[in-house]
Amino acid sequence: MTTHDIAVIPGDGIGLEVTPAALQVAQAAGRRHGFGFGFTEYDWSCERYRREGAMMPPDGLERLSGHDAIFLGAVGAPGVPDHVSLWGLLIPIRRAFRQYVNLRPVRLFEGLDSPVRSRIDLVVVRENTEGEYSEIGGRMSRGFPEEMAVQESVFTRAGVTRVLDYAFGLAARRGGHLTSATKSNGIVHTMPFWDELVRERAAEHPEVRWDQEHIDALCAKLVLDPGRFDVIVGSNLFGDILSDLAAAVAGSIGIAPSGNLNPEREFPSMFEPVHGSAPDIAGRGVANPIGAIWSAALMVEHLGHPQAAEEIVAAIAAVLAKGDVRTRDLGGTAGTEEFTQAVLSHL
Structure with a gap:
């Protein structure tokens, strides 16, 4: 069985909540299609910046370079200027690994206003x-x-x-x-x-x-x-x-995924939801995981499993079309875990 080596940077705020959700779904899709994942987690974040004075260690890029892909949850926290958090982590990764394509699909799912x-x-x-x-x-x-x-x-x-x-x-x-x-x-x-x-x-x-x-x-x-x-x-x-x-x-910026791609595959590509760290709702278990789950689907596709990726997006679409499980930003009452479990049940 093929096993993909993924660097995981949950980051800040709701990144700590939606990242596990996305990886759960990716693993479930992998089991259906005969591939798996090995995850190496890095605590590179604004919390690390406050503690150690840097978003990531001096050899951070070297550590990431050996992975097949990178999954990032979110970056940013009150008290740490955005230009510090982004230029200390996200932008150096994009540039060092020549991730010159930022791919952002947008779709209005059935059932969403x-x-x-x-x-x-x-x-x-x-x-x-x-x-x-x-x-x-x-x-x-x-x-x-x-x-x-x-x-x-x-x-x-x-x-x-x-x-x-x-x-x-x-x-x-x-x-x-x-x-x-x-x-x-x-x-x-x-x-x-x-x-x-x-x-x-x-x-x-x-x-x-x-x-x-x-x-x-x-x-x-x-x-x-x-x-x-x-x-x-x-x-x-x-x-x-x-x-x-x-x-x-x-419908919501909470559903938006992205891939930072190195199309030549000389370096690892990085996948992340667009929504940011949302400190106002962090820690409450109410964050919308769709952006992260869809980003995981982009990662799965990039790693060579297009059918598995399609099934992840189809599962998101099925849950939204049914309409009984939605997060608060989409007009519902479901939390991160409830929505994730609904997606997993469709897989």
Whole structure:
């Protein structure tokens, strides 16, 4: 039997609650399909930062590099600035392991209420290692009237091309339509460069229909008519915003999964729910585990078991369609454990 070696970082807040739920479901799917998991847990978190002054140890990336995949619960806690928690753990992992595709599927499941009346089944492909989230810049004259901050965006031909090729390839396997998020009417250098590369890569994928939308108009259209979209590709910042917006339109950010992918599989990929650590509900057992369970399904698919992954998502869909077991963010009363057990029963 194939056994996959998974690094597990539950992290902070509700990450400690939804991570065990997701891994339970992954294990159940594995038993049905003849594969298993070995889990190595790391206590890298804001609690560790408070205790030891760092989110992870100096050899943290080296430890992770030997695993088949990484599962992350959530990062963030009151009293620890977000830029400390993210740049001390999440972003170094993404960049060291060249996880340049951030994959965020969005779907309106039967039985869920949505602010819109539309079919929703799309994927946001976010560039994940450069763009607006660069380390280039700084602050000067702190505390003086002329204090200033400079943050540089970095768009490379190699970085943009590889994420576009992934997005066009995904669109070819799905509905055959790709939308590029841009803002070239206002951002004068990086976005026209992005647009040029989209046109170049589109010529290599004639089977895919494509268009482009300015990010402000795209946000409006994603709310008014999300059913028109199939694959949306965007820069680091635009993809981040669009995927959270789309998840909210589909019912709750608590259901949103993500995969930080190294498509060449030279390094481990990392899978995490989008919802964050939610300290206001942490420890109460009420967190929605769907985002984590769906992220586990993305991990299972990435590890080479597409049918098992489909069954996990189908189990989520079946529980939601039945309608008697829902967490509070979806209008129900079920806790994390009750919803997880309902998914397991369908598996």
